[in-house]
Amino acid sequence: MEQYIIKGGNPLVGEVEIGGAKNAALAILTAAVMTDEPVLIENVPDVSDTNVLLEAISVIGATVDRIDRHTVRINGSTIGSVSVDYEFIKKIRASYYLLGALLGKYKRAEVPLPGGCNIGSRPIDQHLKGFRALGAKVDILHGAILAQADELKGNHIFLDMVSVGATINIMMAAALAKGNTIIENAAREPHVVDAANFLNSMGANIKGAGTDVIRIRGVEELHGTRYSIVPDMIEAGTYMFAAAATKGDVLIKNVIPKHLEAMTAKLEEIGCDVEEFDDAVRVSATKRLGRTHVKTLPYPGFPTDMQPQISVTLALAEGTSIVTESIFENRFKYADELGRMGGCIKVEGNTAIIDGVEGFTGAQVSAPDLRAGAALAIAGLAAEGYTIVDDIIYIQRGYEDFDGKLRGLGAEIEKVKNETEIQKYKLRVV
């Protein structure tokens, strides 16, 4: 099992390039199979989640050609099965998009219940409610969802809660339904907009993505396209908070600053300087950061996928901060691990009470999930001494070349496999 070893204490300084958004890529790569013509997708992040998904769609018969590290050509005309094997998708959440894509195109899909990060109970009742409203019969049999319909018919669907996955999934199925669909209380995340733009570039007729009412006029079929995925706001946000926690100065390039505003506002509130450019932001911090309160909310609120990273940063700030997690109930699993580094976070229900400390000391910690793992690495970068982060397989789900990008900013971090490699690294960097 790979680990990161980090010798902390260096402020991050320099420039980092952000890749395509994992959560947009997962939707778009799946939607690409909805046409029988070739689709070229650029700016695909090379992370394990996208690679697992590409493998899953090639196993059902789609032709997947990697043109280069970030460009993939997909041809859905060769698909021979609408039944997806559990082995390929148990690790990823976004396997649920295969339901909307295959149901839309073939009017039948059989997909195991999804995996993904264990950050709380993650029902998909709203996805299924949407498919049923479009006329599909949906059953859960032996751990898999079987959705089928003679034809899909547009409908008026009001989501009970704001769900990224349900919004995109229903949008995909409705794109090839007969007539009009309206999704109310839709999610407004940039990846919802990106998925809608992608489907429209294939000939779908989707209006209103980015607002809470999305209107879809069903079309007969979709066609081939060429599309580049939106920059990853969560990868960008992670480097913004890494810069803040290490009192660094980092230019984060290839971003859409508008998508980062919730993070920018909090960084400014706690005393960082944030400069916005057309497609970059620069984050610098020179003094000890101040406290604040945070509540995670659907976009444009503060993202739950950034909650661990801001909490770890606030654990170094002066005073007591309160962070409320309103989306997933089990997203504070890093708090005990951070305690091993001297952090002081008390979790009560969906609230973390964070008493800022002057500094962390390096320790061996375990990544409990993707963003918590990234947050613990940030803690290691700011800590005095060595930190070892175990279970980095979670971090690799969503960050391309995490250690390489951090080394580019002056961090002393290495991927290692065992104690011998750890000792060798320590000898090299002392």
Ligand SMILES: CC(=O)N[C@H]1[C@@H](OP(=O)(O)OP(=O)(O)OC[C@H]2O[C@@H](n3ccc(=O)[nH]c3=O)[C@H](O)[C@@H]2O)O[C@H](CO)[C@@H](O)[C@@H]1O
């Ligand atoms: C692959 C992907 O894009 N993952 C993202 C997606 O996850 P995911 O699509 O799973 O998250 P949702 O937006 O659907 O979940 C939001 C909330 O709604 C609840 N809910 C959702 C659907 C449903 O049918 N029933 C229900 O109760 C969830 O338990 C959660 O409390 O959005 C989350 C919220 O921004 C992010 O943290 C994840 O990174």
Ligand SMILES: C=C(OP(=O)(O)O)C(=O)O
């Ligand atoms: C929770 C996340 O991913 P997933 O929904 O794929 O588990 C995430 O990206 O932070």
